[in-house]
Amino acid sequence: xxxxxxxxxxxxxxxxxxxxxxxxxxxxxxxxxxxxxxxxxxxxxxxxxxxxxxxxxxxxxxxxxxxxxxxxxxxxxxxxxxxxxxxxxxxxxxxxxxxxxxxxxxxxxxxxxxxxxxxxxxxxxxxxxxxxxxxxxxxxxxxxxxxxxxxx
Amino acid sequence: xxxxxxxxxxxxxxxxxxxxxxxxxxxxxxxxxxxxxxxxxxxxxxxxxxxxxxxxxxxxxxxxxxxxxxxxxxxxxxxxxxxxxxxxxxxxxxxxxxxxxxxxxxxxxxxxxxxxxxxxxxxxxxxxxxxxxxxxxxxxxxxxxxxxxxxxxxxxxxxxxxxxxxxxxxxxxxxxxxxxxxxxxxxxxxxxxxxxxxxxxxxxxxxxxxxxxxxxxxxxxxxxxxxxxxxxxxxxxxxxxxxxxxxxxxxxxxxxxxxxxxxxxxxxxxxxxxxxxxxxxxxxxxxxxxxxxxxxxxxxxxxxxxxxxxxxxxxxxxxxxxxxxxxxxxxxxxxxxxxxxxxxxxxxxxxxxxxxxxxxxxxxxxxxxxxxxxxxxxxxxxxxxxxxxxxxxxxxxxxxxxxxxxxxxxxxxxxxxxxxxxxxxxxxxxxxxxxxxxxxxxxxxxxxxxxxxxxxxxxxxxxxxxxxxxxxxxxxxxxxxxxxxxxxxxxxxxxxxxxxxxxxxxxxxxxxxxxxxxxxxxxxxxxxxx
Numbered sequence: 210x211x212x213x214x215x216x217x218x219x220x221x222x223x224x225x226x227x228x229x230x231x232x233x234x235x236x237x238x239x240x241x242x243x244x245x246x247x248x249x250x251x252x253x254x255x256x257x258x259x260x261x262x263x264x265x266x267x268x269x270x271x272x273x274x275x276x277x278x279x280x281x282x283x284x285x286x287x288x289x290x291x292x293x294x295x296x297x298x299x300x301x302x303x304x305x306x307x308x309x310x311x312x313x314x315x316x317x318x319x320x321x322x323x324x325x326x327x328x329x330x331x332x333x334x335x336x337x338x339x340x341x342x343x344x345x346x347x348x349x350x351x352x353x354x355x356x357x358x359x360x361x
Numbered sequence: 362x363x364x365x366x367x368x369x370x371x372x373x374x375x376x377x378x379x380x381x382x383x384x385x386x387x388x389x390x391x392x393x394x395x396x397x398x399x400x401x402x403x404x405x406x407x408x409x410x411x412x413x414x415x416x417x418x419x420x421x422x423x424x425x426x427x428x429x430x431x432x433x434x435x436x437x438x439x440x441x442x443x444x445x446x447x448x449x450x451x452x453x454x455x456x457x458x459x460x461x462x463x464x465x466x467x468x469x470x471x472x473x474x475x476x477x478x479x480x481x482x483x484x485x486x487x488x489x490x491x492x493x494x495x496x497x498x499x500x501x502x503x504x505x506x507x508x509x510x511x512x513x514x515x516x517x518x519x520x521x522x523x524x525x526x527x528x529x530x531x532x533x534x535x536x537x538x539x540x541x542x543x544x545x546x547x548x549x550x551x552x553x554x555x556x557x558x559x560x561x562x563x564x565x566x567x568x569x570x571x572x573x574x575x576x577x578x579x580x581x582x583x584x585x586x587x588x589x590x591x592x593x594x595x596x597x598x599x600x601x602x603x604x605x606x607x608x609x610x611x612x613x614x615x616x617x618x619x620x621x622x623x624x625x626x627x628x629x630x631x632x633x634x635x636x637x638x639x640x641x642x643x644x645x646x647x648x649x650x651x652x653x654x655x656x657x658x659x660x661x662x663x664x665x666x667x668x669x670x671x672x673x674x675x676x677x678x679x680x681x682x683x684x685x686x687x688x689x690x691x692x693x694x695x696x697x698x699x700x701x702x703x704x705x706x707x708x709x710x711x712x713x714x715x716x717x718x719x720x721x722x723x724x725x726x727x728x729x730x731x732x733x734x735x736x737x738x739x740x741x742x743x744x745x746x747x748x749x750x751x752x753x754x755x756x757x758x759x760x761x762x763x764x765x766x767x768x769x770x771x772x773x774x775x776x777x778x779x780x781x782x783x784x785x786x787x788x789x790x791x792x793x794x795x796x797x798x799x800x801x802x803x804x805x806x807x808x809x810x811x812x813x814x815x816x817x818x819x820x821x822x823x824x825x826x827x828x829x830x831x832x833x834x835x836x837x838x839x840x841x842x843x844x845x846x847x848x849x850x851x852x853x854x855x856x857x858x859x860x861x862x863x864x865x866x867x868x869x870x871x872x873x874x875x876x877x878x879x880x881x882x883x884x885x886x887x888x889x890x891x
Contacts, residue, residue, distance in 0.1 A: 217669040273668050274698035291890070295857075303862070306719045307668040307695060308685070333889055 214242050218268060221311050233315045235266065243268040247279075247315065251358065252323040256350035257285070260358030264294075264318070266311065276305035277314055286346070286353040288327040288336035296321070297329060394449075397459045398423060401600050401624045410449055417445040419460075429464055437461040437624065439539040440591035440603040440633060453540030453588055456643050461600035463624045537606050539589045545571040547608050548589075549658055554684075558661050569659045569674050575651035576733045577639035584675075584689065584734060587637040587651055589613065593623040595630025597647075603633055610655050652730040656680070657689070666691050667718065677731070681721030689734065696735050700743055704866045707754050713747030750867060753848070761793040762786035763835045793849055846872050846879065858890050 222242070225235050232252065238244040247264040251257030263282040269275055279301060281294035289297040300309055300317055327339040339346040392412040399405045406426050410419060420431045427434070436443045438452055438460050454460070537544045546555055549571065575587030593601045594616060601623040612618045613635045621633040636650045660674035668691035677692045679685045687695065695718055699705060705713045708725055714732075717724035726732075732743050749759055752768030760767040760780040767783030777796050780786045788794060792801035842851035845863040847870035852861060859874040873884040 215669060216671060220670055271694075271698050274695055307687075307691070308719050333885060 215272075217273060218242065225311060230312055230315055230319075233319060235311060235315060243272075245311070249315070249319055249322070251354060252319060255323050256347045257287075257322050257354050257358070260285075260354035262322075262358055266314070268311075273307040273309075276301045276309075277311060279314060279318065284353060284357040286335060286350040287322070288325050288339045288346075289321055289329065394454065394456045394458075396454060397457065398427075398462050399459055399598070399600070400427060401461070401463045401626050403626075410454075412450045412454075413448060415446055415448050416443045419449070420445070423462055427462060427464075433465045435463040435465055435624075437463060437600050437602060439589070439599070440601060440621065441538055442602055452538065455588075455640070458644060459599060459647065461598070461624070463600060539591065539607075542571050544589070544606060545573060547606075548610060548613060549573075549655075554662075569661050569663075571659050571661060572675070573637060574654045574657035574675055575637045575639055576654055576730050577641065577651045578733075581639055581641055582737075584654060584657060585642075585651070586640040587653060588640050589635060590638055590650075591621070591633050591635050592647075593621065593625065593628060593630040594632040594634035596623060596625050596628040597634075598623070598625045598628070599647075600624040601630070601633065607635065614653070614655070652728070654731055654734075655728060656726065656731055660686070668695065679717035679721070679724050680727070681717045681719070681724035683719075683721060685717050685719055685721065685724075687718065692731075693734050693736075696732055697739055700735070700739060700746070703746065703864055705743070705746070705750070707747075707750040707867050709754070713743065713750055750865075754867065758790055758793065760784060760786055761788055793844075843874065843877060845870055846877050859884065859888055 219242075222237055229235075232250040233247065235245045235247045238246060245266040245268075247266050249262045249264060251260035251262065261283075262285060265280050265282055267278045269278060279296055281290055281296065283294075284292075285294075291297075296318065298314075298317055298321060300306075300314065325339060327336040335346065338349070393409055394412060395407060395409050397405055397407050404427065406423075408419075408422060408426065410422070416436050417431070419436060420434045423429075423434060424431050438454065438458075443452060546558065550558065573587040573589055574584055577583065577585045577587075589607075590599065591601070591603065592599045601621040604620045604622070607613050607619060616634060617632050619633045620631050623630040637653045638644060638649060639651045656677045656679065657675050658678050660672065660676045663672050664676065664686040665672045666676065666688035667685050668687055671688060673688045673690075675689065677687045677689065679687070696715065699715055705715055706725070707713055711725055711727050712729055714726045714729060716726075729747075733740055735743065748768060749766070752759060752770065755770060756773075757768055757770040758778060760769060760778075760783050762780065762784045765780060765784040765786065767780050769778055769780060769783075771778040771790050776790045778788055778790050780788075787796045789796050789801060794801070838851050842853045844850065845852055845861075845865070845868060848863060848865055848868040850863060850865050850868065852864060854861065854874050860880050861872050861874050863870040863872070871880040872878065873880045873888075875888045876884055
């Protein structure tokens with residue numbers, strides 16, 4: 210581990226490795242212990258099922274006083290995730306609290322895949338379709354999952 | 362055999378003392394300390410004592426100096442009359458502390474009330490002093506009047522001592538001392554917490570000792586272990602005896618909660634006034650007091666910090682129902698990061714403050730001295746911003762002239778504001794630009810250099826010449842920021858979407874970077890990402 214890394218980050222990392230969250234893997238980068246390579250499996254019963262989604266997670270200098278920065282690297286058709294992979298999740302913004310952890314953030318993202326919330330959208334066109342024609346939206350989400358999240 | 366038993370008893374006694382935090386908590390380098398003794402008639406003498414002495418020995422050494430007899434002296438310290446058999450070490454007495462000696466003749470009226478509880482001490486005194494030096498104590502029969510506190514009913518429904526098997530009940534006339542661990546625990550914790558601590562204690566030894574903590578401004582300039590003291594609220598002298606023990610923070614922090622008998626001649630005071638002293642430096646006098654940081658406690662139940670998850674002591678315990686715990690380091694980082702983002706809240710009663718980091722209801726920090734822990738520079742910034750926030754919340758404005766920032770409460774019906782006690786700049790209350798006649802034009806920017814033609818520009822030319830850098834800053838602010846449509850705080854957009862949330866926590870207005878009005882669904886549809 211890098212020198213000067215807060216004990217909390219070390220502890221969280223150790224726990225993530227020892228008891229990983231089912232369906233999620235988070236591995237720190239070899240050269241930067243604050244940067245995590247995250248892989249989330251699309252939850253069963255959702256249009257993302259069968260997909261493997263890559264994310265990047267970065268713990269800023271102020272962590273845990275400020276929230277981790279998380280972004281989807283794999284393209285995803287989801288009303289709360291925009292085309293750059295940015296995620297609309299309250300705990301990543303104003304609802305962040307230092308008592309939350311990497312683990313809780315990842316669980317929340319997994320839950321967001323199971324239950325998209327088109328009323329608090331980040332990707333507007335996606336949200337619109339999700340509200341107007343849900344079955345079509347889900348069809349596109351499945352298609353994107355096949356195209357972008359099942360390749361390797 | 363007898364010697365062995367004695368040694369055993371001695372060892373037991375020491376461990377009992379350690380358990381109550383008497384022995385090693387005090388930075389006593391030698392067992393000789395110099396204390397001041399003040400009498401109720403105004404005399405003040407300095408005496409050198411050994412911390413192993415008992416009060417009877419102190420009285421003996423004082424009697425000649427004060428021209429009195431041992432029987433006529435009563436020793437009062439921290440709101441309690443000290444019984445003859447008490448050893449100095451138990452009393453939390455530091456170098457240059459002040460003891461109070463009362464000549465009994467001064468207040469005759471208390472003599473008759475002693476009976477039952479006193480006989481106990483008397484016999485004990487005789488026995489104990491006799492074993493120390495038989496020849497000197499022959500005619501010393503302690504005729505100690507009881508402290509008034511012994512006659513009062515214990516008002517708190519907590520057991521007087523949290524640790525079973527204490528030596529306290531043998532002490533007779535004196536209740537708990539202010540320095541006793543039991544006093545500290547009673548004040549700091551609810552009954553449920555005390556019960557929990559008692560369980561922990563019986564399970565795994567002694568662990569941490571409870572303490573009060575203070576912010577010592579001078580000379581330590583940091584958080585320190587504190588000593589609780591009491592004085593008369595009228596004459597400010599310590600020669601008073603409490604009618605009951607304090608049992609919560611309200612008793613200690615709110616004046617007039619506890620009545621007392623003041624022994625100073627001609628003083629009619631009847632209320633106790635509590636205060637704190639820093640334990641880490643030698644006291645420089647009676648005014649050398651410190652503010653209690655009542656959220657800071659010794660981490661007796663070994664709770665881990667909610668941010669770093671380490672277990673350390675002392676910790677900050679927030680006032681929310683869950684009593685969330687943060688270590689001091691994380692508390693400081695938390696405060697600084699909230700300050701940097703200007704996320705402190707303005708509360709009309711408390712001032713500029715923060716809630717528990719989880720955001721629990723009713724958890725605002727009520728004693729703002731806790732923010733002193735951030736260090737001088739941050740605290741100064743905290744004070745400045747707190748003042749600004751108070752001005753803004755009172756309907757005031759801050760002078761927009763670069764480098765000025767004077768807080769002004771303008772007349773309600775007048776748009777023209779002059780920075781009278783500051784830089785002299787005259788500006789419009791609504792748009793914070795130089796004062797102008799007619800409607801405001803927000804797109805003109807907010808630098809004073811933009812309104813030179815208004816005719817109302819009123820700045821000292823030398824000041825203007827010396828503020829080129831400020832002008833450059835002002836230009837930069839104008840170019841890179843837009844004002845919040847509600848409170849006009851200059852706001853920089855450093856990326857992301859057009860949905861802005863005002864950075865001033867007391868404003869929190871949601872607005873659109875493009876329209877510069879409140880954020881709407883239409884903004885979302887038309888130009889969310891530009």
